[in-house]
Amino acid sequence: MILFKLASKSLLNRKASVLLSVITIAISVMLLLTIERVRVQAKESFAATVSGTDLIVGARTGDIQLLLASVFRIGHMNNGVSWQSYQDIISKRGVNWSIPLSLGDAHKGYAVLGTTTGYFEHFKFGKKQGLAFSLGREFMHADEVVLGAQIAAELGYKLDDKIVVAHGMGNTSFHNHDENPLTIVGILEATGTPVDKTLHVPLIAIEQMHTNSGPAPAHHDDHEHHQGDEHLEESHQPSDDLIGQPTQISAFLIGFDSPLYTLQVRRNINTYKAEPLMAIMPGVTLRELWGMLAIVEKLLILFSAVVLVVSLLGMLTTLLANLSQRRRELAILRSVGAKPWHIFSLMSLESLLISVVGTALGVALSYLLLLSTQPMLQAYGGISVTLSRLSHYELTLVAGIISAGWLVGLLPAVRAYFYSLHDGMSIKT
Template sequence: MKTLLPLAWASAWNRRLSLTLATLSIALAVALLLSVTRAREAAQTHFAQSVAGGDLVVGPRGSPVQLLLHAVFHLGDASHTLAWKSYQALAADPLIAWRLPLALGDSHQGFPVLGSTPEYFRHLGDGQQQGLRFADGRPFAGLFEAVIGAEVAARLGYRTGQQITLQHGASHLDAHHHDEDANHPEHADKPFRIVGVLAPTGTPVDRTLVVSLQALEAIHLDWQGGMPMPGLSIPAEAAGKFDLTPKHLNAVLIGLHQRTDVFRVQRQINAFGGEPLMAILPGLAMDELWQLVGSVERTLHGLAWLVMAAGLAGLVAVIVASLGERRRELAILRSVGAGRRHIIGLLVLEGALVTVAGIALGMVVVEAAGHLLAPWLRTRLGMDLSGATLSIEALQRVGAVLATGIAASLIPAWRASRMALADGLLPRL
């Protein structure tokens, strides 16, 4: 038995071309399987960081997932809003430690523009710490001042001190395209000055421009129905003389003094008499979102396992096809005292070596791809795979692949063990 390993290695080396192809097919399947697992784990981490910091998200009554996507991830369009007076009534609750009013609707070069208060930078976090860090500059203080996320600065080449104009309406253009959509005219008469650039967070904050609520009101003073009012133009320097108190919000992010009060406050908001509102727990809404996309994940895993099955079938086919050429080799082993269990052990060991080589190569491919694609994934999707490690689930899947590969090798091993000694020694006619 001590000679089985070098014997198996020497036998595999003699058939290295065919076994290399089998190894590559297993490596491809392992890389696909681990990539799906790692991408899902990174996405869950990214989403969890995005909802960290707030205890409740309040908005118009409707779909919790839609409210979460719009308020936290700035995706989709809001069909309803909540009144400013309702926000003021909610803010008076002594159980609430802080509240962040959120107003969305405008954009810049495909990136969403968010209206809020300077407390936004103090209470929001990245899942690791409370509060946002500035790579350069400071929070906005003046009326027409803006703070941009790290992705906005990187992809558009912006820095503090530059002037930009906002685009009316939520634009879904790719940020690489700077062509202005005719359906979304600009607020060209009221430019903003960039006063701060946020450090990367790996959350939707990275691709957001943040301005004050009053600024959003100011740029719409001479607008009605989504278009400039004919014959009316209010210059930027005169906008501050008007009442810029917001009339409506899209959502409110709430933090509590004690998290044990979260269900009590949620019930109070859901029963609010001023207008139909709802308060959602971000974590629960996230679980519902994952249930909605769970079928996609299961489909990808199913495809990965199908590719794995094809790779292992190729391994079995290669070993079985080689048995005809190895009949004399196996018969000689039997003649010098190798029993059936030695023959089975030899072929199973060969299959295990190929499977291990495929797993190792697949893991190397995943790690290399994770590091090479890390800047692109961090910029485009806000996910960082470069520092990810193999999770327990990934290790379990690798173990399952190894066990399946060894089990698949039993098929040709069992067939080889049944070959008679004379069948291998006698010449074939």
């Protein structure tokens, strides 16, 4: 206890240099923990984008390209799947549900997805969570659209507003479908996935836009007066203008009655004779994607580790530089009865205190940084960061940093030990 008080007062007496060491350690710890938390939760967010889907089927291309285009709306699919092939595959034994997807249009930079009402029933994210509406309902007519939460918030759209979509992905539009305005009838709750940045329209609406068949059929008069519970009952019974057969779709999702069907159907699809198709398992392909990005993860971790090493070397330099100025202080301690091992313990305790305070400050700064960047990571990266307690691995990192700081401080402690001997400070009896 006496050594602890003495070490604390000694550090306070040299607060300028000590504060510099604490800040450099804190910054390195902040970077290391923040990068680790974002890395782990980025994986979790990507994995949570689609769950409960056994296979994703599309035209033959790369596994990762198909996953990114169909689920994450990143990139393009150059070829599609014919409607006949889609109908043939989903009629096979074991298929429980399917969701057709048609991409290729956009609205102010946001992807437009053509699908069926089964999308709102069967699409799952996170831990098999289903989609829910914050306002309105699912589409029931070919001129209706359901918005993701982020689109509604950023563009300020509300129910019954009319919008026009354009052909072309992202911010590149080749043709506005002005003859087919769509009415907003629903806004989904936030999911933290690309669903939030997607406009959902009936599959047949995409076909009508691209075949220039004129305006989509207007709402039937007998539907306009339905309110409350009647709307809920009707939401599972699409009107006749949703019934139609497109020529092709971009891809489709499949769920089976049993996982045992997955590998068998996947093999059959990959050898499908009618047209070149491929089926991927989302979980397996995600692992392949992260395997490709492993080098980026390692570089980020290496960068943080280098910053940490530099900060610890800075602390070592500061302690060694101060040591020559403290020989008089150490001599006084020896003169009042301190043994060489007391001097060694004092110096090593000082380095330990600097490491503990710097690490604690770094943890606090990491949480502060995550809190301030949380909305940006969610909006632009689709990464949902939770401010939970430190994981076992993160606690191990923290303990390792403190231990490294203490070990670095042993060098000046050893030198101080020998200084006390060489200076002839031994107590004579």
